[in-house]
Amino acid sequence: MNFNSFGYIFLFLPVVFFICQLARRLSTSKAPQICVLLASMFFYAWSKPEHLAYLLGSILVNWQIARMIANAAPQRRKQFLQAGLVLNIGFLCVFKYLNFFIGNIPYFAHHKLLVPDLAFPLGISFFTLAQIMYLVDCYEELILPSSLFDHATFVSFFPYIISGPISRAKRILHQFSTLNAAASPSAEAVARAMFLFSLGLIKKVVLADAFSKAADFGFSNIGSLSTIEAWCLASAYALQLYFDFSGYSDMAIASALLLGIEVPRNFDAPLRSLSIIEFWQRWHISLSSFITTYLYTPILRSFQRATLATAAIATLLAMTIAGLWHGPAWTFVIFGVIHGVGLVINQYWKKKKMPVLPDWLCWLLTFALLDLGFVFFRSPDLHTALLYLPHLFSWHNVFGVANMRQMNGAGLMVGFFLLAQACGIVAAFFGKSSDELTREFKPTWLNYAATAACALIAFLYLNSNVAKPFVYFAF
């Protein structure tokens, strides 16, 4: 079930909200949480019921391992953690990476030893990371193992099960008492949730999909792109991805807020970043936090001394793994490597106190690196990316706009898409982030008009059958 569907907006979410409200009035103290758990299972099973077994298996196994870690003698705790990590990574690999790894070993690929392609369970990359964080946090005694009921509710929570934000147990588990409390979420919180949901919806349905038209056109006509067009259309993809994923995250956070649960923010106006380090502090924040805490730091610790060189190796390794996390393809690996190299240069520049560049140049260099990375991210294969790259640096046809003209052409919808793109550019580079807007939210006439307008425009797009699925559903 998509957040950007009428079924979710008008049926699923309101029904869950009202059932939870009713459950709060029951004497059973855990009734609202039971409702949320059942709703989450239903939500997850909606598109592919057979994949529910994988999710339940993952919940059960990780809950048991966490208990074993907590109860084991100190010398065995690490073994249980290692077993848990191997199981989780193995689980992810079987569904996502096995054929990628085997296919890249020439002997095996040649002998057709590839295993059948298994359709990977929805959200596997997200809930597996949540499980890994849970096990590590239990091992480091940051949290105590929770009950199976709490663990199942935490992992399967429908607002984030499919595409994040990837949440740590210690940020969520303690809020179940609020969920189960007799008092309903305040009208202020519900209004704020509605406001944020409408922002997310319009970001996804109107802005992201408008940029996707341009990006799709660019990647379908690579051969004839001029230099300026190549950069513009790569930027269009950056904007598409930003609005798509941040819109999804806003809707996820808003859905959780409606039930009284606060999920950490995932984006903070990342396209305004003045360095690649700043970018990763603002883009997919929950994944960045995972990379820093659970990949970069352990890798760095594994070296005897923390130097600039070891930090660079740790950064490169962590970002390569993060790139691969997005999918089993070399394009994602290279995306990770590009960002890793960018981060290393950025760290070196800062440590060595190199000359400070003007802000506009910092922004331009950062955005250029993002575009470069996103060319690999968007390309269906390495060949396509390598076809696209020369156009970014070509002196042959620098200022040609023939493709732009052809893309824009004429017609009614084009006008709507161009207007949406103009609004998107202003919002991404000059406007406040959803998080800022939501924090500053007050139930004013202006916010009322904005929320109603955003919702109505988004509904119009949704009902005109021009909306596309979320990009991150593929991961």
Added chain:
Amino acid sequence: MTARLWIIMTFSTIAAVVGASAVIAYAVDPYGILRDPKGRELTVYFFELKAKYLVNERYVPANFDGLIIGPSSSANWDVSSLAGARIYNESIPGGNAAEEQMLVKRALDKGHFKMAVFVLDPSMTASHDINEGVDATKNVEAIGSFHLFAHEAAFALHAAHIKFNKSDASPNGKLVLNLAKRIQVAKLGTGQFNIDRDGLNDYRDLIQSLQAKGATIIYVAPPVYEPQYKFNEAAYKTYLDTIRMYLPPGPIINMNGPEYIAFRSNPDNYLDCWHLEPQGASTVTTLLEKLVPQAISSSH
């Protein structure tokens, strides 16, 4: 404003706008989906493919019992009746067999069709791509969508007697072709006559579906501007022979035959080598009105 009032106001506004939109949609109902379309005359503005997909739900089966199925070259044939059947022109600019199949199968579920004219143009079987996401179009779009609002705006402009230059389709499906006149004879590549296997299957399935419901099938090879036809005669003949082998048998009116050479040689009849000027389309219509009954009676 209190938060509670804010929530009530927001919900009320959304509900009011959606409600008002639905009421206007019901009143205008340009696709004949919301109200009984029997006897209505619906004009199609904008997004022809989507609009024709939607009118095939109720309007076409309720008002017509004959069809013309073809690409843009037959889209401006203004045929109201043939051999006693009321005709709806399903032709779509840039259309192919797969899209026509999607359109017509909706009408077939509810209607009864005595006859169908199938246009044998290479573009019909060149691919089976579905454009404009028409395969995912839902009837609920008739309550509020871009194309509905565009239709409503067109209605309002017409009501205000304000002229606007936009192609539209008559109640019988005839489209106005807004093409600049540009007759340029050229040798066509083999790719232009490529027959897509899936596209051909779609065309055959559609013909068989109509036949199974009792419709008489007539094939028409549309008239190509004579110098262009001569330049590519072998390819056109091969295409026609090939496709006829795969499609169910039926009478054919070949407008590229020698008897129509005078018509085809007159550039005044053409916008380009394939699309007809209104006067050319009118001549073809007259011819069809005469030839189709003859073809049907000869086939019996």
